[in-house]
Amino acid sequence: MAYRETEKMRTRKAQVRQRILDCAFACVRQGGFQSAQVTQVAASAEVATGTIYRHFESKEALFAEVFRIATQREVDKVAEALATPGKAPDRLATALALFAARAMRGPTMAWALIAEPIAPKVEEERLIYRKAYAEQFERAIMDGVAEGSLPAQDARLTSTCLVGAIAESLVGPLSPTQQASNPLPDDLKQQLIDQIVGFCIQGLTGARR
Amino acid sequence: MAYRETEKMRTRKAQVRQRILDCAFACVRQGGFQSAQVTQVAASAEVATGTIYRHFESKEALFAEVFRIATQREVDKVAEALATPGKAPDRLATALALFAARAMRGPTMAWALIAEPIAPKVEEERLIYRKAYAEQFERAIMDGVAEGSLPAQDARLTSTCLVGAIAESLVGPLSPTQQASNPLPDDLKQQLIDQIVGFCIQGLTGARR
DNA sequence: ATAACAAGTGAATCACGATTCAGTTTTTGT
DNA sequence: ACAAAAACTGAATCGTGATTCACTTGTTAT
Numbered sequence: 314m315a316y317r318e319t320e321k322m323r324t325r326k327a328q329v330r331q332r333i334l335d336c337a338f339a340c341v342r343q344g345g346f347q348s349a350q351v352t353q354v355a356a357s358a359e360v361a362t363g364t365i366y367r368h369f370e371s372k373e374a375l376f377a378e379v380f381r382i383a384t385q386r387e388v389d390k391v392a393e394a395l396a397t398p399g400k401a402p403d404r405l406a407t408a409l410a411l412f413a414a415r416a417m418r419g420p421t422m423a424w425a426l427i428a429e430p431i432a433p434k435v436e437e438e439r440l441i442y443r444k445a446y447a448e449q450f451e452r453a454i455m456d457g458v459a460e461g462s463l464p465a466q467d468a469r470l471t472s473t474c475l476v477g478a479i480a481e482s483l484v485g486p487l488s489p490t491q492q493a494s495n496p497l498p499d500d501l502k503q504q505l506i507d508q509i510v511g512f513c514i515q516g517l518t519g520a521r522r
Numbered sequence: 523m524a525y526r527e528t529e530k531m532r533t534r535k536a537q538v539r540q541r542i543l544d545c546a547f548a549c550v551r552q553g554g555f556q557s558a559q560v561t562q563v564a565a566s567a568e569v570a571t572g573t574i575y576r577h578f579e580s581k582e583a584l585f586a587e588v589f590r591i592a593t594q595r596e597v598d599k600v601a602e603a604l605a606t607p608g609k610a611p612d613r614l615a616t617a618l619a620l621f622a623a624r625a626m627r628g629p630t631m632a633w634a635l636i637a638e639p640i641a642p643k644v645e646e647e648r649l650i651y652r653k654a655y656a657e658q659f660e661r662a663i664m665d666g667v668a669e670g671s672l673p674a675q676d677a678r679l680t681s682t683c684l685v686g687a688i689a690e691s692l693v694g695p696l697s698p699t700q701q702a703s704n705p706l707p708d709d710l711k712q713q714l715i716d717q718i719v720g721f722c723i724q725g726l727t728g729a730r731r
Numbered sequence: 732a733t734a735a736c737a738a739g740t741g742a743a744t745c746a747c748g749a750t751t752c753a754g755t756t757t758t759t760g761t
Numbered sequence: 762a763c764a765a766a767a768a769c770t771g772a773a774t775c776g777t778g779a780t781t782c783a784c785t786t787g788t789t790a791t
Contacts, residue, residue, distance in 0.1 A: 315735040316789045326738080347639065351779060361740040363781075372779065430556060430639045467717055474687035474721045481686020482679060508676055512683045516725030525759045525766040535768085560749060570770040572751075581749065 330368045333358045337379045345425045346376060346435065373434040380435050384426055384442040387415065391449050401457025405450070406514050409475060413506045416483045427480045447472050454517065463517055475513050482509050539577045542567045546588045554634045555585060555644065582643040589644050593635055593651040596624065600658050610666025614659070615723050618684060622715045625692045636689045656681050663726065672726055684722050691718050 336358040340349040351372050355362045369375040394408035416423035425431075426442065450472035457463030482505075497505070545567040549558040560581050564571045578584040603617035625632035634640075635651065659681035666672030691714075706714070 315733085315791075316737060318737080319789070322737085322788070329738090350777095355741095362779090363741065364739055366780070367738065428637050428639075466721075470691060470714070470717050471721055473691045474718065477686040477688070477690020478683040478725075479686070481689060482682045505679070508679050509683065512675075512680055512725045515728050516687075516721045519724050519728060524761075524764060525757095527767080528759070531758070531767085538768095559747095564771095571749090572771065573769055575750070576768065 326368075329358075329360065329364070333360065333365060333368055333375070334379060334382070337375055338383065341376070341379055341383070341425055342419060342422045345421050345429050346431045347429065349376065351375075373432045376432070377435045377438050380426070380431075380438045380442070383422060384438065384445070387412070387426065388442070388445045388449065390415065391446065395449055395453050400462045401453050401460060402462055402514055402518055405453050405457070405517065406510050408450075408453070409479065409510045409513055410506055413479050413483060413509055414502075416479070417502055417506070420483065423480075423483065427476075443476075446476060450475060457517075464519060466517070471517060474516065478513055478516070479509055535577075538567075538569065538573070542569065542574060542577055542584070543588060543591070546584055547592065550585070550588055550592070550634055551628060551631045554630050554638050555640045556638065558585065560584075582641045585641070586644045586647050589635070589640075589647045589651070592631060593647065593654070596621070596635065597651065597654045597658065599624065600655065604658055604662050609671045610662050610669060611671050611723060611727055614662050614666070614726065615719055617658075617662070618688065618719045618722055619715055622688050622692060622718055623711075625688065626711055626715070629692065632689075632692065636685070652685075655685060659684060666726075673728060675726070680726060683725065687722055687725070688718055 333354060337349065337354045339357065340354055351365055352362055354375070355365050365372075365375065369378070391408050391412055394411045395404050397404055397407065416427075426439070430436075431439075447469060451468040454463060454466070454468040454472060458465055458468070542563060546558065546563045548566065549563055560574055561571055563584070564574050574581075574584065578587070600617050600621055603620045604613050606613055606616065625636075635648070639645075640648075656678060660677040663672060663675065663677040663681060667674055667677070
C-alpha cells in the first residue's frame with residue numbers, strides 16, 4: 314500500500330482551487346459572465362483546462378461559487394452600513410450610497426450580479442442574493458416604520474424599488490459599454506449618487522432630507 | 523426572357539416576411555430572446571430555415587426588428603397616456619400604472635425589452651428604446667417642474683429611476699420563472715401596481731398623493 | 732527503489748445552434 | 762410548352778466553447 318492523502322497535499326490542492334476561483338472572479342470582474350470562458354480561467358490560473366474539472370463539477374458550479382463570493386462581499390458591506398447607530402432614513406441613505414458607489418466603481422461586476430443573464434444554477438444564487446439584500450433593507454425600513462421615522466409601507470416592495478432604481482440608473486442607460494469609454498470624474502459621480510439616493514429616500518419618506 | 527417581379531409575388535413575399543416576424547415575436551413573448559431559435563421560428567412559420575435568411579440578413583437582424591416593433595408598441599402606449607390633459611403628477615401616475623400593468627401582463631416580453639441581455643445589434647435597438655422612454659417621462663417631469671407641480675430635479679435621472687424601480691419590482695425578484703408558476707390574482711396585481719406607482723410618485727413629488 | 736494511487740495535462744470529442752448552398756419548385760413572359 | 766429568374770428547401774457545414782479521457786507527472790508508504 315502507498316499514497317495516503319496528506320496535509321501537505323490537501324493544502325496544495327486547496328491553493329490551486331483558490332487560485333482558480335480568484336482568476337474566475339477576475340474574469341467576471343473584467344468582462345462579466347458572458348465572456349468568462351473555462352479555457353481563459355485555466356490559462357490565467359496557469360493550469361490545464363482539465364484541472365478545472367478536477368476542482369469543480371462544471372463551469373456552472375465554478376461560476377455559481379464565484380457569484381456567491383462576490384455577492385457575499387456586497388451584502389456584508391451593506392449590512393455593515395445598516396448596522397451603524399442612527400435613525401432608519403440616515404442609515405438607509407448611507408447604505409444606499411455605499412451600494413451605489415461600489416456598483417459604480419465596478420460596473421461590470423455590478424451588472425453581472427444584478428442583471429446579467431446567466432446559467433440556471435447561477436441564477437439560483439442570484440435569487441438568494443436578492444433575498445439577502447431585500448432582508449437587509451427591509452429590516453431597516455421596518456425599523457423606520459416602528460420608530461416613526463418612516464410612514465407605513467410594504468417594506469419588501471419598497472426595498473425592491475430601491476435596488477431597481479439604483480441598478481437601472483447606474484448600469485442601465487449608463488450601460489457597461491458606455492462606462493468603459495467615458496468614465497465620469499469623481500465629483501460628478503458623487504453628485505449622481507447623491508441625486509439617486511435623494512430620489513430613493515424621498516420615495517421612502519415622502520420628504521426631502 | 524421571363525419572370526418579372528409582379529405585384530402578386532411582392533404581396534406574397536411580404537406576407538411570408540410578416541408571418542416570420544409574427545412567429546418570431548410569439549417566440550420572444552413566450553420564452554424571451556434567449557430561447558428564440560431560428561429553427562423554431564422557421565418551424566412555427568411553416569417555412570424552411572433557409573427561407574428566414576431570404577427575408578432577413580441574419581438572426582440578429584430579424585430579432586432587432588422584432589424588438590423594434592414590440593418596443594414601439596409600448597412607447598406609443600405610454601406617450602398616449604402622457605398626452606392626456608391634467609397636471610404632470612397625475613399624467614405620470616397614469617402612465618406609470620399603464621406601463622406596469624402591461625409589463626405585468628406580459629412579463630417575459632417586458633423582461634426581454636428591459637433587461638434581457640442580447641446580441642449587440644439588438645442592444646442598439648434597446649438604447650433607442652430607452653431613449654424614447656426617457657424622453658416621454660422626462661418631458662412630463664419637466665412640464666411638472668415648469669408648472670410648479672413637481673420640485674426641481676434632474677428629469678433624466680429621475681425618469682431612469684422610475685423605469686428601474688418598476689422593472690425591478692415587476693420582473694426582478696418576481697422573476698420570469700416565478701411568474702409562470704404563481705400568477706397573482708387580479709386584485710392583488712392592481713394593489714401591487716398602486717403601491718409601486720405610489721413609491722415612484724412620492725420619489726418625484728416628495729409627497730403622498 | 733518501487734508499488735499504488737492521486738493530480739495534472741491538453742488534444743480530441745461533443746453539443747448546439749447559426750448559416751450556407753446545391754438542388755427543387757414556383758412563377759412569369761413569350 | 763418552354764426558358765429564364767426567383768424563391769424555397771433542409772441536410773450539411775461551420776464556429777464556438779464546454780467537457781472528456783488516455784496518458785504523464787508527482788506524492789506517499791514500505
